[in-house]
Amino acid sequence: MGEYNNKPNSEIDMENGEILYDDGKHKFIWLGWGRLETGLIQTNQYLIIDGNKGVLLDPGGIHIFPKVVANVTKYIDLDDIDVIFFSHQDPDVSSGIPMWLSVTNANVYISDLWVRFLPHFGITDFSRIKGIPDGGQRLGDLEVIPAHFMHSPGNHIVFDSKSKILFNADIGAAVFNEGGEYLFVDKDNFNAHTALMEGFHKRYIASSNACRYYVNKVRSLSPKMIAPQHGGVFRDEAVEMFLNWLGNLKCGTDIIDELSR
Numbered sequence: 388m389g390e391y392n393n394k395p396n397s398e399i400d401m402e403n404g405e406i407l408y409d410d411g412k413h414k415f416i417w418l419g420w421g422r423l424e425t426g427l428i429q430t431n432q433y434l435i436i437d438g439n440k441g442v443l444l445d446p447g448g449i450h451i452f453p454k455v456v457a458n459v460t461k462y463i464d465l466d467d468i469d470v471i472f473f474s475h476q477d478p479d480v481s482s483g484i485p486m487w488l489s490v491t492n493a494n495v496y497i498s499d500l501w502v503r504f505l506p507h508f509g510i511t512d513f514s515r516i517k518g519i520p521d522g523g524q525r526l527g528d529l530e531v532i533p534a535h536f537m538h539s540p541g542n543h544i545v546f547d548s549k550s551k552i553l554f555n556a557d558i559g560a561a562v563f564n565e566g567g568e569y570l571f572v573d574k575d576n577f578n579a580h581t582a583l584m585e586g587f588h589k590r591y592i593a594s595s596n597a598c599r600y601y602v603n604k605v606r607s608l609s610p611k612m613i614a615p616q617h618g619g620v621f622r623d624e625a626v627e628m629f630l631n632w633l634g635n636l637k638c639g640t641d642i643i644d645e646l647s648r
Contacts, residue, residue: 389413389550391611396569404458405570407612407620408550413437415550417620418458420568429563430479431616433554434459435547437528441468444545444554445616448482456490468493470526474556475539476501480616485509496526500541519543534558534601536593546608553610558601559629560587561618574624581632583618590646593639602634
């Protein structure tokens with residue numbers, strides 16, 4: 388049985404990152420924020436190491452590439468990264484694709500829907516680009532799960548069956564006030580955290596139907612942590628609190644009259 392990160396937020400290494408789960412052979416790592424993101428959209432990047440092989444999850448855009456490389460190489464050689472996963476097409480997720488292809492030998496996985504858009508990020512060689520079908524797929528111990536319209540119509544999330552951590556893409560995203568960032572969302576700070584999530588989810592998530600479909604699927608996985616691409620990582624009781632909150636949210640087409648005034 389592995390160990391989960393139980394540190395309080397006051398002890399988190401915000402610049403260099405934290406290991407969220409470690410059983411000696413398998414690690415799930417949050418790669419930190421660093422100093423380069425001040426004034427920019429805050430994003431989370433994650434690294435899974437199983438044995439001596441690595442998987443990168445949403446390694447991000449061009450401006451954070453040097454920081455992510457520096458933090459990744461504290462844990463694994465770039466030559467040992469086999470898979471790079473992109474949840475959807477947004478530039479904060481995927482505009483660094485050409486650089487990651489140039490420094491690794493990894494295959495890149497992204498929704499079939501978005502493969503044809505990659506030339507706009509400078510991709511000319513598609514030999515290592517692998518389209519993910521709408522229904523998802525397995526990548527070893529990782530389950531790639533469809534989460535369409537949350538917010539992208541070609542969106543996938545990843546469940547790591549060994550750590551039982553769910554990489555959640557933009558679902559659960561929060562927009563921190565500058566200087567008020569923290570890594571973990573726990574039961575004690577969850578209610579305050581919803582104010583940082585509500586605006587994004589109401590505007591970007593397509594509908595409450597999409598939310599309920601997602602919530603039902605995720606509950607069947609029983610994740611120990613939910614790790615979004617923006618904002619904080621939900622752990623312990625906050626996992627179920629988040630699912631309850633999202634399952635009851637009115638958003639997107641549910642509130643189109645409100646948004647159109």
